[in-house]
Amino acid sequence: MVAPALAAAAMAGCGGGVGDRDAPRDVAPLKGLDPQRFVGVAVQGGLLADHGYAQLVGSVFDAVTPENELKWDVTEPERGKFEFAKADGIVDFAREHGMRVRGHTLVWHNQNPQWLTHGSFSRTQLIAIMRDHIRAVMAHYKGRIGEWDVVNEAVDDTGKLRDTPWLRGIGPEYIPMAFRFAHEADPSAKLFYNDYGTERTGPKADGVYGLVQSLLAAKAPLDGVGFQTHVDAKPPPDYEATLRKFAALGVDVELTEVDVRVPDGSGAAALRAQAEQYARLVAGCRAVARCRGIVVWGLDDKDSWVPAAYRGFGDATLFDADLKPKPAYDAVRKALMGG
Numbered sequence: 001m002v003a004p005a006l007a008a009a010a011m012a013g014c015g016g017g018v019g020d021r022d023a024p025r026d027v028a029p030l031k032g033l034d035p036q037r038f039v040g041v042a043v044q045g046g047l048l049a050d051h052g053y054a055q056l057v058g059s060v061f062d063a064v065t066p067e068n069e070l071k072w073d074v075t076e077p078e079r080g081k082f083e084f085a086k087a088d089g090i091v092d093f094a095r096e097h098g099m100r101v102r103g104h105t106l107v108w109h110n111q112n113p114q115w116l117t118h119g120s121f122s123r124t125q126l127i128a129i130m131r132d133h134i135r136a137v138m139a140h141y142k143g144r145i146g147e148w149d150v151v152n153e154a155v156d157d158t159g160k161l162r163d164t165p166w167l168r169g170i171g172p173e174y175i176p177m178a179f180r181f182a183h184e185a186d187p188s189a190k191l192f193y194n195d196y197g198t199e200r201t202g203p204k205a206d207g208v209y210g211l212v213q214s215l216l217a218a219k220a221p222l223d224g225v226g227f228q229t230h231v232d233a234k235p236p237p238d239y240e241a242t243l244r245k246f247a248a249l250g251v252d253v254e255l256t257e258v259d260v261r262v263p264d265g266s267g268a269a270a271l272r273a274q275a276e277q278y279a280r281l282v283a284g285c286r287a288v289a290r291c292r293g294i295v296v297w298g299l300d301d302k303d304s305w306v307p308a309a310y311r312g313f314g315d316a317t318l319f320d321a322d323l324k325p326k327p328a329y330d331a332v333r334k335a336l337m338g339g
């Protein structure tokens with residue numbers, strides 16, 4: 001696993017020029033194929049100026065997640081000064097196209113502004129900072145963003161609570177506190193804990209499971225668990241059983257950031273293996289009644305974070321760089337229709 005912090009640093013501020021691509025006209029949509037589940041895509045606001053990109057996002061999917069625009073460094077670049085223009089662009093696009101929005105994310109250790117990471121705040125101050133941020137962001141989107149990743153990646157790869165400024169500054173209570181602040185800010189929003197590497201058995205999934213159990217025991221207002229699902233083409237061990245085990249705690253589960261990376265320079269066989277993996281991920285979600293949605297992390301291979309985050313890998317999404325659907329696209333369609 002490549003450290004997400006490095007990836008974030010590598011990609012921060014990048015974006016390049018927005019091209020203007022043509023999307024193929026005959027792409028059969030994914031939305032509505034499974035009436036029980038939404039199918040979403042992570043969107044970069046700047047790319048909505050690319051007609052082909054915007055057309056595919058708006059016609060194929062029924063949900064969007066702003067890929068970076070709701071992260072703290074964008075929404076509160078200076079203490080108490082909130083900036084919503086970038087995320088508003090995506091949320092407006094979603095409304096115009098009848099799409100739902102996942103809010104990502106309120107409390108995380110990455111993509112935070114300098115003032116927050118380099119300030120020396122007391123515990124009381126940090127709690128107030130977290131509360132004010134959650135309140136301001138959620139109040140702005142009340143009624144327009146139906147669900148939020150309130151806390152992201154709070155568990156490390158060994159299953160312990162991750163050593164973050166939040167844990168150091170507030171203590172483990174920062175997590176239930178964040179959920180309570182979020183519930184106060186928008187009582188009708190669905191509140192998620194979101195993490196990676198949880199879609200398979202192992203110490204990470206055990207750690208997240210324990211955290212979710214303790215949140216529920218403490219009556220924290222937690223509605224769901226997001227499984228990021230950044231994977232390669234190998235079947236994740238006990239994937240469906242893991243989703244089921246979390247759902248049995250009485251929470252919804254969603255695949256929130258799916259991508260399936262393949263080694264650079266691989267050919268048709270790798271794209272078939274990728275398609276099978278996508279189909280497996282969709283089928284596993286469909287097999288679990290409380291698995292309510294699937295979001296792909298990036299529309300197409302040109303705009304995916306994978307090449308920057310996982311050296312030597314790429315081509316992880318459903319569309320190629322020319323916006324043509326890949327074998328994985330048809331596999332997802334078929335899987336959504338039942339097999």
Ligand code: XIL
Nearest residue numbers: 004007008011012067068152228305
């Ligand atoms: C990634 C974005 O895709 C990149 O554009 C950005 O540079 C770094 O963050 N887990 C998460 C997401 O929860 O927010 C990350 O998104 C990918 C890993």
